[in-house]
Amino acid sequence: MxxxxxxxxxxxxxxxxxxxxxxxxxxxxxxxxxxxxxxxxxxxxxxxxxxxxxxxxLRNAYFGDLHVHTNWSLDAYRNGNFEGPEVAYRFGRGEPVAGPDGGAQVQLRVPLDFMAVTDHDVWLGQIQACNDAGDPAYDTPTCRDLRQIRVSGPSRDTLSPRPAWSTLTSWRFGIPLPDICGGRGSGPQNRCIEHARHMWHEIQRNADAFYEPGRFTTFAAFEWSAMPPGAGHMHRNVIFRGGQIPEWGGSAIEMGHLPERLWEWLEAACTGDCQALSIPHNTNWSQGVAFAPRNTDGTNFTREGLERRAAAEPLVEIFQVKGSSECYAGLGTADEECNFETYHAACPPDQEPSWEQDEGCAFAADYVRNAWKSGLTVEAEYGVNPFKYGVIAATDDHSSRPGAADEPAFVTRMGSRPAPHAANPGGLAGVWAEENTREAIFDALRRRETFGTSGPRIRVRLFGGWNYPDDLHTRRDMVEEAYRSGVPMGGDLPPAGGDGPRFVVWATKDAGSANLQKVQIIKGWADGETTHEQVYDVACADGLTPDPGTRRCADNGAGVDLSDCSYSGDLGAAELATTWTDPDFDPAQRAFYYARVLENPTCRWSTHRALAAGTPIFEPSTVKERAWSSPIWYTPAGR
Known part of the structure; x- marks a missing residue:
């Protein structure tokens, strides 16, 4: 461009x-x-x-990973990751490091522009205590068994029965371990809280040490890891802009595993020069709780609570190693592209969403597109949209390897354990920012001028306005004009009238990946208390145009040779752009619009591994890598 x-x-x-x-x-x-x-x-x-x-x-595209774990996280350590934040930062900025199993060196194809190490708040500092001979917890049974992992390697038999039960129970249900913590209280006498306070300062120190303004941006961060008994994930990554950062406020354990208490803490503690974001992820594992039309504890929404939530959470992680949270075919949508990296099967129709369900199936309220639709009706009732999320993607890597999202190179997501077939390499966060600094990157995240990809460095921009010319996407001044007379993705389109909102969308391929197949705009809208959605193919590669009846591009014929994973290089486009008008616009209806960019198909990571090992290929054998923009919202005048 x-x-x-x-x-x-x-x-x-x-x-x-x-x-x-x-x-x-x-x-x-x-x-x-x-x-x-x-x-x-x-x-x-x-x-x-x-x-x-x-x-x-006019802002540049920067790529990063805001969800990364090191050996400071219990689940990473238990599964054979013994490398700390320093290795993660070195890898993220492009240095070669040893492979997750200590073998041949690995290196990112392209360094990250920004990143955050987000080790879990639960158990933060306790692994260090178990490896410190001067700590009172060093000779406890749990610590002895944790140290044995370094000798025996990660296996189901590494930990003896009692400590194994204790560590898993502590992790899963948020119960402090008496032999390490010295009691179950939450006061200063609890050694685990002291460990966490110390490590929180170390997290900030490491982030500052590796921050190189203009080249490599790092943020102090942690993962708030709510794990209600028997429930799905309610985790959030908490990212701080820099400057003033509050003292450690306690883990999800001390906050009762309720996100509402996290938002209250951020509102009370992060004041003055302090700025923070709470980014929910793995909502596809939430058991219908993530975007339910009520508070986490089942109580009704209040306007005050919704305002607090909206202020704390302008973003959601739409894709990562444990699957896509965009949408699920049959759960509130009929979109054929919603079968992408779903991980879980849909829950039975008669199964009620519950905070007490196992994490083995998917509900409609787990998915971001449904949340965007629900937000329209919640806003109509309360005057606040708590689900007004921009999007990013991430890896959720637990091997100290941020940004390692390439399909051919993927081996593990968890220490030295091989990845399960249902996993994927994860994705990347993209932002449009003036420069590569904490301030500019964070501000882009805050205003939701963001996008996510399933791994490749696809760039996508979406602008909305009322008077864009038909040929804006072809003009040299496209970006200037798009900003001047409209809003970028993440913004609110003012109710200025006209025949319908116009959107200019632009996308370019990753030079190291397949060509682009098409660009889609997905619209959601509310008709009273009923919500709807529609997928429009708006830009097709290879000279194709959307069919007026189906609103889809014809298949361009791109394919993959599964004998060697070679793919069509002569089909598809390096760049796609268009200016599009909503043909079904109703000025009285709340709506949102976002772009989705699809690549030609390529081999899935599991196919690469099967070919290398000479074993049968599992289905799905291919993927269509993609990118998602943040939405643009429309609210009728006077609403």
Missing amino acids: RGCSATASSRRRREKALIRQCAARGAGSSVPAAIVLLLLAAAAGPAAAQQAPDGNP
Whole structure:
């Protein structure tokens, strides 16, 4: 896209022109305030330039991983990961490191731009205590058995029965272990809380040590790991912008495994210069709780609680190693692309969602698209949309290998244990930001100008407006005009009228992956208390056009040779773009729109492994890698 790769001189000319336009438009300008401020700073002279030497007001795409575990997480350690945050940061910035099993060196194909180590809050610091001969817990039975893992390796028989039961019970149900913690209280006498407080400072120290503004951005973070007895995952990654960071506020154990208490803590403790995000993930494992139309404990929503939730959680992790959380065919959707990396089977129709269910099947309220639809009706009732999520993706790697999302190289997600067939390599987070710094990356996350991919570095942009010209996607000034007279993904389209909202969408392929097959826009809307959705193919590769009846592109014929995993290189497109108008727009209905970009099919990781081992190939044998944009929302006037 030439508008984003312009020379510095041409960019400065456009910046000055845009500043003049903003000044002429005055208070009625539709240019986002942040853009205006950045342009004014760029024109202000050397002092401003020193603060953001590489800042691009039209914003660059940066790729990262905000969900990574090291041997500071119990589940990673138990499964043979003995490498800490330093290795994770080195790997993330592109250095070669030893493989997860200590074998041949591995290295990212392209370094990450940003990352966060998100070790679990539960058991934080206790592994270090068990390996510190000076700690009172060192000679406890549990610590002796945990150290034995380094000798015997991870296996089901590594831990003796009592400590095995104790560690798993502590992890699964959030019960502190008396022999390590010195009691079950939550006060200062509880050694586990002291361990966690110390490690929280170490987490911040490591993030600061590896932060290189302009090259490699790191965030202090942790995973808040709510595990209600017998329930699905209610986990969140908590990411801090930098600057002021609160003292350790306790794990999910101390907060009763209720996300509402996490949001209350963030509101109370993260004040002043402190800024944080709570990002839910693996909602596809939540047993119908993640996006239920009520609080986690079953009580009714309140406006105050919804406002707190919306402020804390502007993003959701839509894809990672444990599957896709976008949608599930048959659970509120008929979309044929919703069978992508689903992991679990759908729950029986007569099974009620419950906080006490096992984590073995999927409910409609586990999926993000259904949450987006539900948010429209919740907003109509309470005046707040708690499910107004932008999207990212991540790996959830437990081997200290952030960003390792390539299908051919995938071996494990959990220490040195081979990955189960249902797993996948995970994905990457993408942001559009002015520069690669904590402030710019975090602010992009906060305003939801984000996207997620299933692994490849597909870039996607989506803008919405009322008066975009038909050919905007072909123009050199596409990005400038899209910002000037509309909103980017993650934003709210004002009810300005017109025949219907217009969207400009643009996507480019990963140079190291397959060509793009098509771009889709998915719309969701509410008609009273009833919600609907529609998938539109809007840009097709190979000269194809969407069928007016099915609204789909014809299959372009791209395929995969399963004997060697070679794929069609002469079909598909390196870049797809279009300007599209919603043909079914009703100005009285709340709605959202997001883009999904699909690659031509390639071999799934399990097929690569089967060919290498000479074993039969499992189904599915191929995947269509993809990217998802954050939505743009529309709310009728006066609603």
